[in-house]
Amino acid sequence: MNYLSHIYLSGDSEEVKLGNFIGDFVKGQQFQKYPPNVAKGILLHRQIDYFTDTHSIVNECIVKLRPGFGKYSGIIIDIFFDHFLAVNWHHYSIEKLPSFTKRFHAVLLSNFFQLPSQVKMFLPFLIQNKRLQSYGSLEGIEKTLGIMVQHSSLPSEVEFAMKILGEEYQFFNTSFNQFFPEIISFVETKGSFNIVRPGYEY
Numbered sequence: 001m002n003y004l005s006h007i008y009l010s011g012d013s014e015e016v017k018l019g020n021f022i023g024d025f026v027k028g029q030q031f032q033k034y035p036p037n038v039a040k041g042i043l044l045h046r047q048i049d050y051f052t053d054t055h056s057i058v059n060e061c062i063v064k065l066r067p068g069f070g071k072y073s074g075i076i077i078d079i080f081f082d083h084f085l086a087v088n089w090h091h092y093s094i095e096k097l098p099s100f101t102k103r104f105h106a107v108l109l110s111n112f113f114q115l116p117s118q119v120k121m122f123l124p125f126l127i128q129n130k131r132l133q134s135y136g137s138l139e140g141i142e143k144t145l146g147i148m149v150q151h152s153s154l155p156s157e158v159e160f161a162m163k164i165l166g167e168e169y170q171f172f173n174t175s176f177n178q179f180f181p182e183i184i185s186f187v188e189t190k191g192s193f194n195i196v197r198p199g200y201e202y
Helices: 003-008 014-025 028-033 036-053 056-087 097-110 117-128 138-151 158-167 169-190
Strands: none
Touching: 003 014, 003 036, 003 056, 003 097, 014 036, 014 097, 014 117, 028 036, 036 056, 036 169, 056 138, 056 158, 056 169, 097 117, 138 158, 158 169
């Protein structure tokens, strides 16, 4: 799961959202220095990653990317799944995506001094470019992949990734919509909150 999915899967708690968002940048026992609900979000991030990385549906998707990305294929699927969450957002949230992302930007800014240094560095670009919201377009996905190639060891195969996404679009979309309700149930079981969705009574 990538940023948008991690934030969504945090429920309503701003602190849990914050922890889930920064999870990749907090290693080992460092989570203990954060407030309890932020720490809860960091640990939830790790549980989400494990559930995702070991799920058969996700692994079937990863196979499609291996010729171009090898061991990094799971990272590309995380990005693709954020795209399909954005595309299918109306099925999973009662709040509009622009409003959801704008509210989370405010959470990040109000907690700026708690953020790991790496997050502080890219935060202005994330907000200015509306990166979370941009996952809903193919152009946004392509741009995100390009940024990741420039700033990581990810293979420079953006064209290949976009080609596979186009060719297997319905496969990935169906796979996402099969997988995502399962991970929602997983985090609701692990946490003490509900993720409010259209058509559900709470």
